[in-house]
Each structure stands twice: as structure tokens, then as C-alpha cells.
Amino acid sequence: MRAIEAEGLTKYYGPVLAVDHVTFHVERGEIFGFLGPNGAGKTTTVRMLTGLTRPTEGTARVSGHDVVREPRLAKKSVGLAPEEPNVYAELSVWDNVMFSGEIYGVSGEERRERARELLELFGLYDRRKEKAGKLSKGLRKRLSIVMAMVHDPDILFLDEPTAGLDVPSARLVRGIVRSLGREGKTVFLTTHNMEEANSLCHRVAIINRGRLAAVDSPERLKIVVERSHSVLVSFSERPRWLEGRLRGLRGVEQVVEEGDKFRLYTADPPTVLEGVFDLARSEGLRVISLSTCGPTLEDVFMRLVGGS
Ligand SMILES: Nc1ncnc2c1ncn2[C@@H]1O[C@H](COP(=O)(O)OP(=O)(O)OP(=O)(O)O)[C@@H](O)[C@H]1O
Ligand SMILES: [Mg+2]
CATH class of the missing domain: 3.40.50.300 (P-loop containing nucleotide triphosphate hydrolases)
Known part of the structure; x- marks a missing residue:
């Protein structure tokens, strides 16, 4: 019972x-x-x-x-x-x-x-x-x-x-x-x-x-939003074109500004990390901080009930 x-x-x-x-x-x-x-x-x-x-x-x-x-x-x-x-x-x-x-x-x-x-x-x-x-x-x-x-x-x-x-x-x-x-x-x-x-x-x-x-x-709810893995990154400078270039990196699904950092949502953090470093190298920027985050229940919640 x-x-x-x-x-x-x-x-x-x-x-x-x-x-x-x-x-x-x-x-x-x-x-x-x-x-x-x-x-x-x-x-x-x-x-x-x-x-x-x-x-x-x-x-x-x-x-x-x-x-x-x-x-x-x-x-x-x-x-x-x-x-x-x-x-x-x-x-x-x-x-x-x-x-x-x-x-x-x-x-x-x-x-x-x-x-x-x-x-x-x-x-x-x-x-x-x-x-x-x-x-x-x-x-x-x-x-x-x-x-x-x-x-x-x-x-x-x-x-x-x-x-x-x-x-x-x-x-x-x-x-x-x-x-x-x-x-x-x-x-x-x-x-x-x-x-x-x-x-x-x-x-x-x-x-x-x-x-x-x-x-x-x-x-398992977290798996629902596997795509909500994210990479949080900040650079030594932030030229105006930076956000657009980040959005264009392979594997990036969404870019959100968080204070002096950018959060890049992705299902594939390793590919995004490579892209970030390649971008920094080719444009002469330094990566100041970098971390990868798994999906939180908060992400699940926002995804399931979001937009209402
Ligand atoms: N006694 C009541 N008379 C009329 N409407 C009510 C009554 N109790 C709740 N409601 C309405 O029913 C809905 C659900 O309310 P409920 O209290 O169950 O929500 P809740 O999830 O517990 O919210 P909270 O997190 O604020 O405690 C709300 O729109 C609320 O205004
Ligand atoms: Mg209640």
C-alpha cells in the first residue's frame, strides 16, 4: 500500500x-x-x-x-x-x-x-x-x-x-x-x-x-536540463563585440551576463572551454576566472515553469 x-x-x-x-x-x-x-x-x-x-x-x-x-x-x-x-x-x-x-x-x-x-x-x-x-x-x-x-x-x-x-x-x-x-x-x-x-x-x-x-x-530532474550545464567566465577586458562572439562559439546555446562574468549555457562544456581559450588567444584577452557548473534544481525549475 x-x-x-x-x-x-x-x-x-x-x-x-x-x-x-x-x-x-x-x-x-x-x-x-x-x-x-x-x-x-x-x-x-x-x-x-x-x-x-x-x-x-x-x-x-x-x-x-x-x-x-x-x-x-x-x-x-x-x-x-x-x-x-x-x-x-x-x-x-x-x-x-x-x-x-x-x-x-x-x-x-x-x-x-x-x-x-x-x-x-x-x-x-x-x-x-x-x-x-x-x-x-x-x-x-x-x-x-x-x-x-x-x-x-x-x-x-x-x-x-x-x-x-x-x-x-x-x-x-x-x-x-x-x-x-x-x-x-x-x-x-x-x-x-x-x-x-x-x-x-x-x-x-x-x-x-x-x-x-x-x-x-x-x-533525474537535473538530466531533464542537461543543457543547463554552464561555463562561467570573465576576461581582462570586455570589448563590445565580446558577447556576440561568445554567443557564436561552438556548443554555446545561450549567453547570460552575470556582473563582470558571462554564463555560457551548453550541453558540452569541454568544447566551450576550448572555444573560450581560442577566442582569448586570438584576440589577446586574458581569462581571469573560469568555472563549469552542473545544472541545479533551480535551473530545472526555471526551465519547467519558466515563461509563466
Ligand atoms: N482560502 C482561500 N480562499 C481563496 N483562495 C485561496 C485560499 N487559499 C488559497 N487560495 C488561492 O489558491 C492558490 C494557491 O494557494 P496556496 O496557498 O495553495 O499556494 P502555496 O503554493 O502554498 O503558496 P505559498 O508558497 O505562498 O505558501 C492561490 O491563488 C491562492 O490565492
Ligand atoms: Mg503555502
């Missing part, structure tokens, strides 16, 4: 088509990234999968249970840390976790044990007596992840888990996601951060304007 199966999942808010016939699945034990720009439909998808909002069309199954027809069963194995931390400002950090555990039906003893363990893991145990409303935004975010994990769910939904966190906190959260993966848990996480998706996820879905542009491993 797959952890998540979505088929033709669609959501209209009035006339606004937020999610447009999205079909994908997530295997058990997979760390699955949902990557897209603002307003792409990531949160709406998460809300449909976790039973917080009803799909207009299409179906979704979580742990084999239909999210509309069997909402209680579908929710049972799921934890959700929403984009906006859902903590109760007036309750203490500790009581927030207790309350969440109660909702998820965790028994008293186990609840206290889990709470302590998780608050320690997330660096919040020393602050357990403080009111949650007094925590900084980043700490509230961490607390909401603790609350989503208190019942030890098989599937964890994290909506932008590292947005607004400082570098050490983001690293902590990523480390925890990785260890959940090692424990065989399924993690569905949304992010804007290409590098995060690249470094954490087994597979990534790219969504734009409610539609899936691609679903694949980060490595």
Missing part, C-alpha cells in the same frame, strides 16, 4: 483554480518534496490530503483510506505541521504538546514521554513552561512540528518546515527529517528551497499554477 495517492485532485476557491487535476503518489518511507513558487497550490494540496479542505474534484488516499469518505481513518496515521504554526498562544509550550497528544489520542504516560523526548530534540524543553505566544516565530514553528509528531505518525506533512528559521534551526529540522526517513517514515514536505529539496528528498514534484510540471528524483 502506498502512503499517499492523489488522482485528478482539484480545488476551486470560488472561481480561482488553486489545484488543477494533480495526480501523483508517494511511496511508504519516501521523503517527497513539493516544490513551487508562491501561490502554486502547495498548501491547498496539503490541506486536501490532510482532510482540512474538501477537494472539488478527484480523489486522494492516505494510508489506503479515502480522505473524503474515510476521514478519520485517513487522519489517524498522519501528522501535520501547517505553514502557519497552529500553537495556542495562551497555553504553555508543554500544554500545547499535551493538548495535541490528547487530540491524537495518545495515552497520558506515553504523551508525557513523547513530549519530553521531542521537546529536547527540538531544543524547547528548557522553555516548556513559557507561554507559546511569547516564543519567536521560528520557535513556534519548531513547536508546531513537535505537536505534529507527538503521536509518532507514519506520515508527516510539513508545510514549509524551514521557512523563517535561522540557519541552525533549519539544519536541525532537516536533520530530523533525514532521521525520520531512516526510520522508514513518510515525509511530505513543501518548500521553495531547491537545495533543501535536492538534499532531502527521494523524489520531488514541481508544481506551478496548480499544475504538476514534473515528478521525479532530483538527479
Whole structure:
């Protein structure tokens, strides 16, 4: 049985088509990234999968249970840390976790044990007596992840888990996601951060304007844009004709100015390197800096959703 199966999942808010016939699945034990720009439909998808909002069309199954027809069963194995931390400002950090555990039906003893363990893991145990409303935004975010994990769910939904966190906190959260993966848990996480998706996820879905542009491993998505290899070069001088000549070199598909450098997109970096040196030699220019870059997930993203 797959952890998540979505088929033709669609959501209209009035006339606004937020999610447009999205079909994908997530295997058990997979760390699955949902990557897209603002307003792409990531949160709406998460809300449909976790039973917080009803799909207009299409179906979704979580742990084999239909999210509309069997909402209680579908929710049972799921934890959700929403984009906006859902903590109760007036309750203490500790009581927030207790309350969440109660909702998820965790028994008293186990609840206290889990709470302590998780608050320690997330660096919040020393602050357990403080009111949650007094925590900084980043700490509230961490607390909401603790609350989503208190019942030890098989599937964890994290909506932008590292947005607004400082570098050490983001690293902590990523480390925890990785260890959940090692424990065989399924993690569905949304992010804007290409590098995060690249470094954490087994597979990534790219969504734009409610539609899936691609679903694949980060490595394979990179192959989609093999042509996005590039050579970054700067010269001792930059005569006006230089850009045109670079564009004319064999193997160069596109030239983009980046500050004092030129980025030459190509599927064939070695040929371009030769061309650059030949050009420099024949025109008496010196190459000041030179590097070759593989395609990044950012390139994949821009290529797949670009122009819209
Ligand atoms: N409750 C709502 N009522 C009306 N429109 C909504 C509602 N929630 C979302 N939308 C619209 O649906 C679309 C998708 O929004 P959604 O929040 O799912 O995007 P997102 O990918 O999570 O964006 P972000 O990266 O900004 O969090 C947007 O056009 C948004 O304005
Ligand atoms: Mg969102």
C-alpha cells in the first residue's frame, strides 16, 4: 500500500483554480518534496490530503483510506505541521504538546514521554513552561512540528518546515527529517528551497499554477536540463563585440551576463572551454576566472515553469 495517492485532485476557491487535476503518489518511507513558487497550490494540496479542505474534484488516499469518505481513518496515521504554526498562544509550550497528544489520542504516560523526548530534540524543553505566544516565530514553528509528531505518525506533512528559521534551526529540522526517513517514515514536505529539496528528498514534484510540471528524483530532474550545464567566465577586458562572439562559439546555446562574468549555457562544456581559450588567444584577452557548473534544481525549475 502506498502512503499517499492523489488522482485528478482539484480545488476551486470560488472561481480561482488553486489545484488543477494533480495526480501523483508517494511511496511508504519516501521523503517527497513539493516544490513551487508562491501561490502554486502547495498548501491547498496539503490541506486536501490532510482532510482540512474538501477537494472539488478527484480523489486522494492516505494510508489506503479515502480522505473524503474515510476521514478519520485517513487522519489517524498522519501528522501535520501547517505553514502557519497552529500553537495556542495562551497555553504553555508543554500544554500545547499535551493538548495535541490528547487530540491524537495518545495515552497520558506515553504523551508525557513523547513530549519530553521531542521537546529536547527540538531544543524547547528548557522553555516548556513559557507561554507559546511569547516564543519567536521560528520557535513556534519548531513547536508546531513537535505537536505534529507527538503521536509518532507514519506520515508527516510539513508545510514549509524551514521557512523563517535561522540557519541552525533549519539544519536541525532537516536533520530530523533525514532521521525520520531512516526510520522508514513518510515525509511530505513543501518548500521553495531547491537545495533543501535536492538534499532531502527521494523524489520531488514541481508544481506551478496548480499544475504538476514534473515528478521525479532530483538527479533525474537535473538530466531533464542537461543543457543547463554552464561555463562561467570573465576576461581582462570586455570589448563590445565580446558577447556576440561568445554567443557564436561552438556548443554555446545561450549567453547570460552575470556582473563582470558571462554564463555560457551548453550541453558540452569541454568544447566551450576550448572555444573560450581560442577566442582569448586570438584576440589577446586574458581569462581571469573560469568555472563549469552542473545544472541545479533551480535551473530545472526555471526551465519547467519558466515563461509563466
Ligand atoms: N482560502 C482561500 N480562499 C481563496 N483562495 C485561496 C485560499 N487559499 C488559497 N487560495 C488561492 O489558491 C492558490 C494557491 O494557494 P496556496 O496557498 O495553495 O499556494 P502555496 O503554493 O502554498 O503558496 P505559498 O508558497 O505562498 O505558501 C492561490 O491563488 C491562492 O490565492
Ligand atoms: Mg503555502
